[in-house]
Amino acid sequence: MKRKINLLPFVVVTILFFLLNAYVLSGIHTLSSSPIIAPIFWTFIAIITGSLIYAIQRMRDNGMDIFFKIATHAFLVLFVAEIVFVVMLLPSDTYSLFSGKPRNVYWVEFAMSLFVLTVLIFIYGIIKGKYAYRVIKHTLYFDNLPDSFEDFTITQISDVHAGSFQSPKGVQRGIDLIKAQKSDIFVFTGDLVNNKAEEIVPWISYFSQIKAPYGQFSILGNHDYGDYIKWDTESHKRANLEQLKLHHADLGFKLMLDEHVELHKDGEKIVLAGVENWGIGFGERGDLKKALTDVNPNDFKILLSHDPTHWDAEVKKHPSKINLTLSGHTHGMQFGIEAFGIKWSPVKYRYAHWAGIASENGRYLNINRGFGFLGFSGRIGIWPEITVIKLKKS
Incomplete structure (x- = not known):
């Protein structure tokens, strides 16, 4: 019928x-x-x-x-x-x-x-707009920041979506801006590709230029799992994800899969944790409890979590205080206005907070507007972002 x-x-x-x-x-x-x-x-x-x-x-x-x-x-x-x-x-x-x-x-x-x-x-x-990179700087104050980490700097990018790039010159301009920040640590908060691991291959020589004294760290975003295209078999899909994980290593990034590392300086430490993608409506894969296994609740903690809904749903009220969460995902919808005191994008009707710094319960969230682009091959008013965050003791 x-x-x-x-x-x-x-x-x-x-x-x-x-x-x-x-x-x-x-x-x-x-x-x-x-x-x-x-x-x-x-x-x-x-x-x-x-x-x-x-x-x-x-x-x-x-x-x-x-x-x-x-x-x-x-x-x-x-x-x-x-x-x-x-x-x-x-x-x-x-x-x-x-x-x-x-x-x-x-x-x-x-x-x-x-x-x-x-x-x-x-x-x-x-x-031009999709390669019109902006460096946005924030200084954040914390009462429990170890003294040794005063003025410690973090450079963050998110949502590369390498399969959308067409301009090597444009991408290199962004890489040069990242390198020029000379931050202590570099983090990438997910969506390296649109769907397939092979998309990042032409750009490995670009992103592998990024180095930081305390390391380069990354996590997965919702697009990295290959959920949005049809695969011949489930095993092909799994193989694609495993290959993408290897490419993070090719880039010189330490891919964090529900785990944490300790960053040591002058006998003191802070904890950097990273979870797999956890987002309302986009797959709740990440396991924050696993990522914080054996972490002292009093330690100063930074979390990499791709989707900012994770912060709203779990992180900001977590019993183990996570001082700073770094996310991306929204792209600021690549369209809007941030000028003359106006901050507006259609994405605000999906996410109450969609770009920049938010704080609640003594905890901070930064949502990066994204390094790349997806769907609409451009950006208007919401420019690609390189975030630099300086940590200060209050």
């Missing part, structure tokens, strides 16, 4: 998309009444939309190849720019409708200017 397909959602979306474009075209007609505008406009829309549909249909055989990326990004840029145009023009048109006055041409020009600006911003984000 054939499964009945519900076409209603498709019909509704098609109608809404047509109305959106018809409204945009009406705005263009306000600025020019040339008869060739409508056929050119609808031909352009048909090409962009048709390319998207074709790219999705062939994705099963070709994956997310270059054609898929171009088609999806072209449609995304157009759609967002049209939404901006409509949002800006609609209030003016509503006023004109109820006042009986003609459409305000100057307002149409303003809306069109924002349309063009939106397209240009997206183009910048796709070409």
Whole structure:
């Protein structure tokens, strides 16, 4: 028996998309009444939309190849720019409708200017923004920090997603910034690849340049387990994970799998622990209890845990005080604004705290905005981040 397909959602979306474009075209007609505008406009829309549909249909055989990326990004840029145009023009048109006055041409020009600006911003984000690395520095104070670790520095990156990189020059710029920090320790908090271990191979010579006096440490993120693609067999999936673990060693990273190490300085120590990925909705693999086995509750502790929901769910109230947790995962959704006192990204509707420092119960969390990118091949307003944290005694 054939499964009945519900076409209603498709019909509704098609109608809404047509109305959106018809409204945009009406705005263009306000600025020019040339008869060739409508056929050119609808031909352009048909090409962009048709390319998207074709790219999705062939994705099963070709994956997310270059054609898929171009088609999806072209449609995304157009759609967002049209939404901006409509949002800006609609209030003016509503006023004109109820006042009986003609459409305000100057307002149409303003809306069109924002349309063009939106397209240009997206183009910048796709070409330059994804490699526009920022160094963000924090100084954190702790009452139980051992004296020897005063001014101890940590450089953190997260979410490399090596399978998305296309620019060796861009990546090297980020590596050079990491090296320039000359921190005491380097940590990577998960998602080295998108899905497959082989994605990091072309970039091993880049990330293996990173060295720190007290070592380089890493953990796994949700994407590292290969959960988001289909494998021929379960054994292939397991083999991929084991190969990825070996690549962490190739990078010179000590991969921490529910374990801890002690960092010693001048006869004193702090504890660095790392767990496998633990995130609400993304797999709760990590075992914090195992990672802290034989750790004195009074020791100063730093935890590497990829998903910040782990901090909310378990870490911040854990009976053994974990002074600082370093996470990533959110990417800041690679889109938003952090300027003029504004901090906003759509990801805030999924994560109450999605970037930077949070504190509660005398414990700190830092969420790194990510070194790489995934899905949307760019960054707008939420730039790739290298975090440097200095520890101070309060």
